[in-house]
Amino acid sequence: MLKAQLVASIAVALLMAAAPAGAQSPPERTSTRAHDTRAIEFPATAAGDRVLAVDTHTHTLFSDGLVWPTIRLWEAEQDHLAAYALTDHLEARPHKGDVLGDDRNRPYAIATAEAARIKSRVQPINGAEITRELPWGHFNVLFVTDVNAIPVGDLKSDPRPALRAARGQGAVIIWNHPWAYPGLDRGAGDPMPAGHRALLADGLMDAVEIANSAQYSSEAFDMAxxxxxxxxxxxDVHGLIDSDLQIPEGQHRTTTLVLAPDTSIAAIRDAVLRKRTAALFRQALYGRERELSEIVGGALRIAGRRRVESFLTRDVVELEVRNDASIPFHLRFDPAAIPLTASRLAVVPARGKLVIQVANVSDLDAFTVKAEVLNAFVEPGRNLALTLR
Ligand SMILES: [Zn+2]
Ligand SMILES: [Zn+2]
Known part of the structure; x- marks a missing residue:
């Protein structure tokens, strides 16, 4: 969001002292702890698509962010992102007196050079945040080729000239934090304001943020x-990702999961346009049924099954449910087959396993487990239903 978060300013000042001045050389590669909870990792889907973490919205000192673009690249590397977009505001540059120069492709150029220098797995995406007051709000344009060629508009002006210029460069256009700024038509049958419906009709909107930083909006999800x-x-990080998103306390970056056949920028762009995405927010997934089935189905599986003897119950099988994702999955079992070893609710830990026993199973090999995934939402208030095999 536009208002910079100052909580990180002291730590940022320490980092800034080392980064842009060039007085001392930065490390070859930033460190990542083993079994780190911050790394966002999901296995490929059964159909072979990669599940890539892509942050579509970040800021640097080139607008109202508080860090040099190099720091953003290091943070993205630590979080195991496949890509992230540099989306400095076109119209808000409070550090202009300190960060000289008018080249708006410069943050991307700095990040790209750093990615090459440390041989990063992360790919920067060139972009910008087109910033307007009511009734328009903020829009991110991603995958653009020249930010300098996008007209900088008055905060009160119609954003269409800027959006069209970005579209001419092949931009993907995202409506940012619609619940906060400018605000949705709450209580209306369709919460999307009339002006934004007109943008959609003009083909100038591809995606919408349903989660931004530490906020989520069920109305925005429904609207999407x-x-x-x-x-x-x-x-939408402005300070340090660790303090903005409480990562040392066990949280992760709010981000987008993109299902793409490979990790290239072209494949990621195409996948977003095909709506092959889900939002990852506070260890929960939000998306369409198809994408969530593929993501969770790729992460959760029955890794082992065997018969066990029981004096109490007949035909007991023991199943090892394995989770290869970096978030836990909270399950509610079908009432017809509640495990002996769990209540109806159970958690399969991140990168871990849960062993359960189920009674009255006649066919060991054909047996499946039906459960709702309580931290995967296919629409507001409705959980993903999954069959584990
Ligand atoms: Zn922003
Ligand atoms: Zn914004």
Whole structure:
């Protein structure tokens, strides 16, 4: 969001002292702890798509962020992102007196050079945040080729000239934090304001943030589904990612999972346009049924099954449920087959396993487990139903 978060300013000042001045050389590669909870990792789907973490929204000192672009690249590397977008505000540059120069592609150029220097797995995406007051709000344009060629508009002006210029460069257009700024038509049958419906009709909107930093909006999620927009989650980080998103306390970056056949920027862009996305927010997934089935189905599986003897119950099988994702999954079992070893609710830990026993199973090999995934939402208030095999 526009208002910079100052909680990180002391730590940022320490880092800034080392980064842009070039007085001392930064480390070859930033460190990542083993079994780190911050690393966002999901296995490939059964159909072979990669599940890539992509942050569509970040800021640097080139707008109202508080860090040099190099720091953003290091943070993305630590979080195991496949890509992240540099989306400095076109119209808000409070550090202009300190960060000289008018080249708006410069943050991307700095990040790209650093990615090459440390041989990063992360790919920077060139972008910008087109910033307007009511009734428009903020829009991110991603995958653009020249930010300098996008017209900088008055905060009160119609954003269409800027959006069209970005579209001419192949931009994906995202409506940012719609619940906060400018605000949805709450209580209306369709919460999308008339001006934004006009943008959609003009083909100038592809996606909408349903989660931004530490906030989530069920109305925005509902609107994305009903209007056929890609579902996006983003950090909108201004300070340090660790303090903005409480990562040392066990949280992770709010981000988007993209299902793409490979990790290339072209494949990621195409996948977002095909709405092959889900939002990852506070260890829960939000998206369409198809994408969530593929993501969770790729992460959760029955890794082992065997018969066990029981004096109490007949035909007992023991199943090892394995989770290869970096978030836990909270399950509610089908009432017809509640495990002997759990209440109806159970958690399969991140990168871990849960062993359960189920009674009255006649066919060991054909047996499946039906459960709702309580931290995966296919629409507001409705959980993903999954069959584990
Ligand atoms: Zn922003
Ligand atoms: Zn914004």
């Amino acid at each position: 589904l009903k209007h056929g927009l890609a579902v996006v989650g983003a950090s």
